[in-house]
Amino acid sequence: MQIVDAHVHLWHQDANRYPNKPWVQGDLPPIDGTADRLVPEMDRAGVSWALNVQVPWYGEDNRYHRDALAAFPGRFKLLAVLDDLESEDAPARLERQVKQEGALGFRIHFCEPGRRDQALAGVFDPLLRKSAELGAVVQLLAWLEDVPAIERMVREFPETVFVIDHLCHANVAEAPPYPSSQRFLELGRHENVYVKVSLLCDLSNQNYPYPDVQQFVQTMLDYYPPQRLMWGSNYPLIPEVRKEQPVDYVRSLELVRSDWPWLDENAKEWILGKTAATLFGSRKS
Numbered sequence: 001m002q003i004v005d006a007h008v009h010l011w012h013q014d015a016n017r018y019p020n021k022p023w024v025q026g027d028l029p030p031i032d033g034t035a036d037r038l039v040p041e042m043d044r045a046g047v048s049w050a051l052n053v054q055v056p057w058y059g060e061d062n063r064y065h066r067d068a069l070a071a072f073p074g075r076f077k078l079l080a081v082l083d084d085l086e087s088e089d090a091p092a093r094l095e096r097q098v099k100q101e102g103a104l105g106f107r108i109h110f111c112e113p114g115r116r117d118q119a120l121a122g123v124f125d126p127l128l129r130k131s132a133e134l135g136a137v138v139q140l141l142a143w144l145e146d147v148p149a150i151e152r153m154v155r156e157f158p159e160t161v162f163v164i165d166h167l168c169h170a171n172v173a174e175a176p177p178y179p180s181s182q183r184f185l186e187l188g189r190h191e192n193v194y195v196k197v198s199l200l201c202d203l204s205n206q207n208y209p210y211p212d213v214q215q216f217v218q219t220m221l222d223y224y225p226p227q228r229l230m231w232g233s234n235y236p237l238i239p240e241v242r243k244e245q246p247v248d249y250v251r252s253l254e255l256v257r258s259d260w261p262w263l264d265e266n267a268k269e270w271i272l273g274k275t276a277a278t279l280f281g282s283r284k285s
Contacts, residue, residue: 001269003253004276005042005050007165007198007232010035010068010076011057018064020057024112028057033236035068039075041235041249048273049074051232051280053139054081056109060093062101077280079139080106085115086123091130098134104280105137105161110146119149125156132159137279139163144170147183154190161192161279166199166234172216173205181216188223194279195224197271198232200255201247208247209259218262226267230275231256 011033012018020028033055042050052065059081069076080103082090097103108124110116118124131138142150142164154162170181178185187193197217204210220229233252256263256272263271 002273002277003045003047003257004230004273004281005047005233005235005253006230006276006280007053007196008038008050008076008235009033009055009237010038010052010064011055012064018058019061020055021059023056024109028055029237031236035072035076038235038249039072042075045250045253047253049281050076050235051079051104051276052076053079053107054103056081059083060097062097062103066101078103079137082106082127085127086118088126091126094127094130094136095134098136103136105131105139105163107139107141110140110142110149116146116149119146120152122156124153128153128157128160131161132157137161137163139165141165142168144168144180144184147187150187151183154187154193158190158192161194163194163196163279165196165232167195167197167203167213167216167220169199169203170216172203172212176215176219178216178219185220185223188220188228191228193224194228194230194275195220196232197229197256199234201252202234208251209255214260214262217260221267226270227275227278229271230279231272 011028054062054065060083062078065078078101080097080101082093084090085108094106097106108115128138138160140150140162168184170184174180200210200213204213206212233249235249
């Protein structure tokens with residue numbers, strides 16, 4: 001079984017070599033986010049390669065990604081960040097990111113002020129149209145309250161592939177049928193919607209192996225086939241988000257690989273690698 005980590009973040013604390021800027025969620029975390037730290041963990045876990053979701057602190061500056069890829073050929077692919085999503089030249093900058101930087105798509109952060117209203121108003125439509133033209137993925141850091149905006153984009157641009165991060169930050173503490181998540185779950189009826197099975201340790205309100213998350217994912221499979229679900233570690237933030245129960249890299253993988261006995265081998269193969277390999281693997285980065 002090929003294992004792919006569909007969600008990591010890479011950065012370096014050397015701000016002279018890799019300048020960073022403030023973001024709405026604060027400064028660049030004071031954590032070692034280097035490829036040098038991650039690759040040995042990937043090797044220990046048996047992970048073939050990972051999708052580097054560019055951090056907003058770097059914006060369109062991909063220097064550290066390029067250096068990481070040079071140091072570890074074939075181990076990373078790039079999901080870009082675009083500055084000034086609402087500007088007229090954003091589609092041209094997306095094309096540059098794809099054709100010159102090797103990006104496989106870009107990310108919209110709904111935690112940034114006004115993003116939901118912009119999505120509802122069609123501000124991002126030129127970018128979504130360009131994404132379909134380029135075969136680029138639109139990844140969404142979104143919450144349940146953002147689902148109406150996502151619904152609009154998904155309906156209006158059926159040829160564009162959308163990937164929702166972190167189970168859309170669903171309230172997994174609810175009992176089935178998860179009333180607050182119903183509109184998110186119904187998005188699974190659209191074949192152009194994928195979801196990252198990621199940030200599980202943070203979403204859960206229970207101890208490892210997070211029974212509440214497991215029950216929610218089991219329900220998700222009634223709406224999303226495993227061919228549109230993919231595991232991601234959210235490295236390097238996973239060890240820090242649950243300090244009372246540290247979750248190391250291998251354990252975040254073993255949760256799905258070994259501690260979900262209800263997940264059949266075919267579904268496990270898709271979620272742990274085949275989905276990401278099918279969506280991203282054939283593309284050069």
